Amino acid sequence: MAADDTVLPAPSGMDTPPPSQSPKTILLKVYRHNPNANAGEARMVTYRVPYRRGLTVVDALLWVKEHVDPALAFRYSCRMGICGSCGMLINGEPRLGCETQIAELESDVVEVGPLTNYAVIRDIATDFSDFFSHHRRVRPYLIRTENGALEPPARELTQTEAEKFAYYQFTMCIMCGLCDAACPIVAFDREFLGPQALAQAYRFAADSRDQGWRARRDIVDTTHGCFRCELAGSCSAVCPKGVDPALGVQLLKRAVLRGRAPR
Amino acid sequence: MRESTLQRINYAMILAIFVTLAVHLATHAFLGVSGYEDSLTYDSVVGRYRAFSTVLTLGVLLIAACFHGLYGLRNILLETRWGARRHRLVSTATRLLGVAMVGWGLRTIVLTTWGV
Amino acid sequence: MDPSVVATEKTRLPRRGRPILWAFQRPLHLERLALLAQRVSGVAILVYLFFHIFVTGTVTEGRGVWESTMGALSNPLMHLGEWLVVVAATFHAVNGIRVMLLELTPLVGKPARPDYPYEAKSLGKGQRSVLYVAMLMTSLAGLAGVVILWGL
Numbered sequence: 001m002a003a004d005d006t007v008l009p010a011p012s013g014m015d016t017p018p019p020s021q022s023p024k025t026i027l028l029k030v031y032r033h034n035p036n037a038n039a040g041e042a043r044m045v046t047y048r049v050p051y052r053r054g055l056t057v058v059d060a061l062l063w064v065k066e067h068v069d070p071a072l073a074f075r076y077s078c079r080m081g082i083c084g085s086c087g088m089l090i091n092g093e094p095r096l097g098c099e100t101q102i103a104e105l106e107s108d109v110v111e112v113g114p115l116t117n118y119a120v121i122r123d124i125a126t127d128f129s130d131f132f133s134h135h136r137r138v139r140p141y142l143i144r145t146e147n148g149a150l151e152p153p154a155r156e157l158t159q160t161e162a163e164k165f166a167y168y169q170f171t172m173c174i175m176c177g178l179c180d181a182a183c184p185i186v187a188f189d190r191e192f193l194g195p196q197a198l199a200q201a202y203r204f205a206a207d208s209r210d211q212g213w214r215a216r217r218d219i220v221d222t223t224h225g226c227f228r229c230e231l232a233g234s235c236s237a238v239c240p241k242g243v244d245p246a247l248g249v250q251l252l253k254r255a256v257l258r259g260r261a262p263r
Numbered sequence: 264m265r266e267s268t269l270q271r272i273n274y275a276m277i278l279a280i281f282v283t284l285a286v287h288l289a290t291h292a293f294l295g296v297s298g299y300e301d302s303l304t305y306d307s308v309v310g311r312y313r314a315f316s317t318v319l320t321l322g323v324l325l326i327a328a329c330f331h332g333l334y335g336l337r338n339i340l341l342e343t344r345w346g347a348r349r350h351r352l353v354s355t356a357t358r359l360l361g362v363a364m365v366g367w368g369l370r371t372i373v374l375t376t377w378g379v
Numbered sequence: 380m381d382p383s384v385v386a387t388e389k390t391r392l393p394r395r396g397r398p399i400l401w402a403f404q405r406p407l408h409l410e411r412l413a414l415l416a417q418r419v420s421g422v423a424i425l426v427y428l429f430f431h432i433f434v435t436g437t438v439t440e441g442r443g444v445w446e447s448t449m450g451a452l453s454n455p456l457m458h459l460g461e462w463l464v465v466v467a468a469t470f471h472a473v474n475g476i477r478v479m480l481l482e483l484t485p486l487v488g489k490p491a492r493p494d495y496p497y498e499a500k501s502l503g504k505g506q507r508s509v510l511y512v513a514m515l516m517t518s519l520a521g522l523a524g525v526v527i528l529w530g531l
Binding site for chain 3: 027031041042043044045046047048049067068069091092116165166168169170172182184187206231232233234237239240241242244248250251254
């Protein structure tokens with residue numbers, strides 16, 4: 001690991017070894033599990049994948065899917081770290097497959113598995129139902145009460161630059177689920193809202209345009225709410241977009257203890 | 264009771280533990296008596312209980328430590344699937360255990376200070 | 380068999396919440412290990428407290444019972460246990476201060492525009508320093524415990 005292990009190494013082509021030293025192939029060890037076949041048996045299958053400069057984990061999985069086994073199941077979409085689909089366990093760590101270059105892993109054997117803390121649907125694809133339901137529970141939308149429920153605002157809602165930066169970093173969340181995968185509390189507690197949902201609760205609580213503080217406070221000030229966070233910090237360590245959900249959760253706790261919206 | 268209320272009480276208990284535990288450990292390690300072993304003789308222990316400051320320190324430490332410890336245990340148990348399904352049982356059981364531990368400790372303080 | 384398939388081996392199904400898996404799940408950074416140590420030390424201290432309340436309660440039974448209880452507990456194993464409790468309590472207390480500072484004070488950081496390489500403020504140098512202080516004080520408490528308990 002790098003000396004400062006809270007910072008992910010820059011996934012640029014500059015870090016890949018020169019062609020004369022590049023391995024021609026790499027070994028990709030992939031978790032394979034189809035609950036509907038093979039008596040539900042789980043296997044680690046090792047594939048030899050041709051290496052080229054700039055090869056990412058998603059590229060390697062796509063090569064396997066195209067040349068060896070079309071049944072390999074995994075999610076991907078944008079291939080540029082913005083859709084949040086390709087979250088997976090890479091050499092034991094939750095990362096985005098499209099943003100992880102094989103070269104930066106500094107290993108000729110790359111292990112790919114489904115994200116921890118999620119039920120496996122098949123191979124690398126995991127069930128995000130709990131994740132999405134926790135997100136929905138914190139009411140992740142601006143709540144306006146002036147015109148009654150469900151009425152659109154009658155005028156433009158303005159905001160200063162300072163008011164925007166009070167919550168802006170938490171809007172960067174792409175819902176990749178890496179934070180919930182890394183969180184040791186989510187590992188045991190299925191009802192815990194999780195760092196993603198709590199950070200989004202803070203995102204809206206801190207938004208000067210929002211009028212739903214009481215409703216959100218009642219959701220997060222519960223037995224499995226924000227106070228179950230115990231500051232492992234793994235969520236922020238793995239977040240690929242700099243959201244720093246741990247910061248959001250601690251600020252949310254402070255707001256709940258103060259009894260007023262964080263503005 | 265709201266979770267934030269429990270958390271506020273927990274913070275107060277933590278501060279109380281800092282003060283009283285420091286005094287308690289210092290009494291046994293450094294101040295007033297020569298050596299750790301000497302602080303555990305019957306006369307030394309009973310003699311200390313005669314002082315109101317000891318009674319106050321130990322009483323506060325007992326209540327604060329039991330609350331803090333059992334609140335933490337309750338939180339750990341509530342994380343498990345078993346605990347989350349039996350939320351009331353876990354909370355009640357830890358509360359009863361806390362009452363039992365505080366009760367027994369207060370009995371010791373009262374009997375030693377005013378009884379024995 | 381496709382020549383690109385090098386090996387196939389059985390593996391375990393991932394089970395959520397396996398204790399050993401949880402304890403050493405990557406990323407294995409210092410703050411996560413601190414949480415593990417905080418929980419282990421907390422439970423250890425609670426167990427000690429439980430027995431401590433009942434042992435000290437024997438003082439109400441009179442001099443004889445107290446002295447025989449103290450005699451029974453005055454052995455190297457018990458002293459080792461007491462030393463472990465002192466070490467655990469020191470780490471738990473100082474790391475607990477770190478946790479409270481992060482929850483209640485600006486030590487945790489302020490929201491700002493996230494710029495690459497996205498250094499997480501909540502895992503910043505400030506709180507890391509407090510964690511190092513906790514580790515240092517735990518070591519010192521260990522040394523002090525050795526001196527006080529064994530007079531070395």
